Amino acid sequence: IPPLDRCHCNKIINVIHFTCGPGSGKGTQCEKVVAKYGFTHLSSGDLLRAEVSSGSERGKQLAAIMEKGELVPLDTVLDMIKEAMIAKADTSKGFLIDGYPREVRQGEEFEKKIGAPSLLLYIDAKAETMVKRLMKRGETSGRTDDNEETIKKRLDLYYKATEPVIAFYEGRGIVRKIDSEGSVDQVFSQVAKAIDSLK
Numbered sequence: 001i002p003p004l005d006r007c008h009c010n011k012i013i014n015v016i017h018f019t020c021g022p023g024s025g026k027g028t029q030c031e032k033v034v035a036k037y038g039f040t041h042l043s044s045g046d047l048l049r050a051e052v053s054s055g056s057e058r059g060k061q062l063a064a065i066m067e068k069g070e071l072v073p074l075d076t077v078l079d080m081i082k083e084a085m086i087a088k089a090d091t092s093k094g095f096l097i098d099g100y101p102r103e104v105r106q107g108e109e110f111e112k113k114i115g116a117p118s119l120l121l122y123i124d125a126k127a128e129t130m131v132k133r134l135m136k137r138g139e140t141s142g143r144t145d146d147n148e149e150t151i152k153k154r155l156d157l158y159y160k161a162t163e164p165v166i167a168f169y170e171g172r173g174i175v176r177k178i179d180s181e182g183s184v185d186q187v188f189s190q191v192a193k194a195i196d197s198l199k
């Protein structure tokens with residue numbers, strides 16, 4: 001992949017990271033953000049699942065890691081995000097990057113290779129809520145990681161690796177914390193307020 005040149009960087013406005021626990025409702029909220037603001041939604045999990053579906057050798061390796069609820073190698077996810085951003089850089093109004101960064105190092109590398117985010121949205125959900133939603137989703141999602149054992153591992157990893165990401169960006173004053181316990185629309189009104197504060 002070519003490096004993002006200056007021209008591209010200038011066009012990459014409004015990089016919003018959506019970093020929350022598994023099952024906190026990122027995917028659901030991102031759809032609503034796209035409908036209202038027209039941002040480009042990039043879900044790191046979806047990009048990885050697309051690679052798995054392609055049946056490639058790399059996809060097979062990724063599937064094994066994701067089934068265990070572990071993190072795939074940092075460069076793999078970042079390259080996929082960057083590739084997708086370059087493809088849209090000329091026309092996008094902004095990027096909503098869902099499920100990334102998952103660990104502080106992913107955030108640091110993103111800034112080195114792409115740029116600094118303008119906002120980090122964080123949906124604060126209780127572990128109990130996340131587990132309940134994922135178990136329910138697992139009845140129909142077909143996701144191999146929506147099972148009790150892997151959900152537990154994803155949650156453990158979230159508390160260990162991802163929560164520190166929030167503290168890292170809090171130091172920069174770009175974190176907006178959102179309470180997940182209401183309805184989808186109640187959560188969205190908080191999300192929209194945070195995005196509107198960017199203008």
Ligand SMILES: Nc1nc2c(ncn2[C@@H]2O[C@H](COP(=O)(O)OP(=O)(O)OP(=O)(O)O)[C@@H](O)[C@H]2O)c(=O)[nH]1
Pocket residue numbers: 021022023024025026027028029045099133134136137180181182183184185187
């Ligand atoms: N009650 C309630 N349920 C929600 C809300 N948002 C999402 N859900 C449900 O919770 C489940 C998980 O939501 P997703 O949007 O798929 O969660 P996610 O954060 O993208 O999860 P991962 O893909 O595992 O990262 C879905 O089955 C939703 O229907 C909400 O605000 N309130």
Ligand SMILES: Nc1ccn([C@@H]2O[C@H](COP(=O)(O)OP(=O)(O)O)[C@@H](O)[C@H]2O)c(=O)n1
Pocket residue numbers: 020021022023044045046048065066067069070071072073077098099100101102106145154
């Ligand atoms: N930045 C990322 C995003 C996802 N992943 C992997 O992809 C899986 C699914 O990610 P996801 O964002 O769709 O789902 P949740 O784990 O948040 O429920 C994770 O459990 C990780 O194995 C990763 O390694 N690094």
Ligand SMILES: [Mg+2]
Pocket residue numbers: 026027043045
């Ligand atoms: Mg999701």
